[in-house]
Amino acid sequence: MTGETTLSVVVPMYNEEAVIDGLVARLRPVLDDLHVDYEVVAVDDGSRDATVALLTARARDWPQLRVVRLRRNSGHQAALTAGLHRARGRWVVSLDADLQDPPETIAEMLRLARAGAAVVYGVRADRSTDTFFKRHTARIYYRLMRRIVGAEVPAQAGDFRMVSREVVQTLRRLPEHNPVYRLLIPALGFPSAEVRYVREARHAGQTKYPLPRMIALAWDSVANFSAAPLRLATWLGTGSFLACLALMAFGVIGHLRGVTIPGWTSLFVAVLLLGGVQLVCLGLLGEYVGRIYAAVQNRPTFHVGSDTADDRPTGTEHRTADARPVAAVRG
Incomplete structure (x- = not known):
């Protein structure tokens, strides 16, 4: 040709x-x-x-x-x-x-x-x-x-x-x-x-x-x-914070009313909620960090x-x- x-x-x-x-x-x-x-x-x-x-x-x-x-x-x-x-x-x-x-x-x-x-x-x-x-x-x-x-x-x-x-x-x-x-x-x-x-x-x-x-x-x-997944992590973190505030208010009210039980349940729920949201956020951040790593390698x-x-x-x-x-x- x-x-x-x-x-x-x-x-x-x-x-x-x-x-x-x-x-x-x-x-x-x-x-x-x-x-x-x-x-x-x-x-x-x-x-x-x-x-x-x-x-x-x-x-x-x-x-x-x-x-x-x-x-x-x-x-x-x-x-x-x-x-x-x-x-x-x-x-x-x-x-x-x-x-x-x-x-x-x-x-x-x-x-x-x-x-x-x-x-x-x-x-x-x-x-x-x-x-x-x-x-x-x-x-x-x-x-x-x-x-x-x-x-x-x-x-x-x-x-x-x-x-x-x-x-x-x-x-x-x-x-x-x-x-x-x-x-x-x-x-x-x-x-x-x-x-x-x-x-x-x-x-x-x-x-x-x-x-x-x-x-x-x-x-x-x-x-x-889009940075939408990162914004999703932000919203999840905000939701987790609000849930923690609600749990804290629930605990304080329960304490004032004298109806509290040893705090295993509330502690378990709070830890589970925070841990789950943190893992999701870390996973999303990890996806972007991985892309940055691949771009820096320039393979x-x-x-x-x-x-x-x-x-x-x-x-x-x-x-x-x-x-x-x-x-x-x-x-």
């Missing part, structure tokens, strides 16, 4: 061997019909199945396909970060491999981006293919996030979006250790547009976002964008093992996403 890359499509993958053929069959015609220079950056997030082997085989007859391998499973957002950092396109699309977000929407996204939108969100207008539980928990999540971050967060917009090179460079300069892009990008305030679509059923395989990962994403979203959230683009002859010198010169390898 020579010249400037117009479009990069970043596809995080983890154990997605069952969907690769379907993804290539739908994505490649869409991108070829755009008649622009493009690349597909498939980021393997430490898969344990045949994902890498299948991607490597497809890359032999699809020169625009790059395979970026992470050394270990680092999580969806980390894999997405790796793809954004290594993408070279003027515009970058992030797309999940499961085909629930239709690749055919990319053409409309590119049209809106060329018209001046720095960010084009893919908004799920219809989620009837999702389970009842997932639809309603997603509605609660987005409603909460819009209250925390602001109304600029599109409702029902996940990680299917197109961003400009300027947005990518801005994201790279941010000190986020565990970025949640569906909230972080709207918070930047770039001019945006939306493309609405019907969310499809998963093409094949199993979801990579089970309940524990959904809960972890929700917690990262709250902790990264990378992912480690790229290989990138097939680094081994391809291009005839010219190019620069990777981290701006270090990489000499072309000539065959």
Whole structure:
């Protein structure tokens, strides 16, 4: 691929061997019909199945396909970060491999981006293919996030979006250790547009976002964008103090009326209340201290093992996403 890359499509993958053929069959015609220079950056997030082997085989007859391998499973957002950092396109699309977000929407996204939108969100207008539980928990999540971050967060917009090179460079300069892009990008305030679509059923395989990962994403979203948990600790402490005052008043009144019993019960209740609230507060504070500790260490959230683009002859010198010169390898 020579010249400037117009479009990069970043596809995080983890154990997605069952969907690769379907993804290539739908994505490649869409991108070829755009008649622009493009690349597909498939980021393997430490898969344990045949994902890498299948991607490597497809890359032999699809020169625009790059395979970026992470050394270990680092999580969806980390894999997405790796793809954004290594993408070279003027515009970058992030797309999940499961085909629930239709690749055919990319053409409309590119049209809106060329018209001046720095960010084009893919908004799920219809989620009837999702389970009842997932639809309603997603509605609660987005409603909460819009209250925390602001109304600029599109409702029902996940990680299917197109961003400009300027947005990518801005994201790279941010000190986020565990970025949640569906909230972080709207918070930047770039001019945006939306493309609405019907969310499809998963093409094949199993979801990579089970309940524990959904809960972890929700917690990262709250902790990264709000000090509400710390304020909760403050309110718990205030409530504990008021409860202690009530217990003290109860004890004094009981003593004055001469109906007191040896103070085991009141002491037990007071200690239990104070101890419980203190533990909750310490746990919440510990979550934030842990994040500060991780940020101070500044350890990378992912480690790229290989990138097939680094081994391809291009005839010219190019620069990777981290701006270090990489000499072309000539065959």
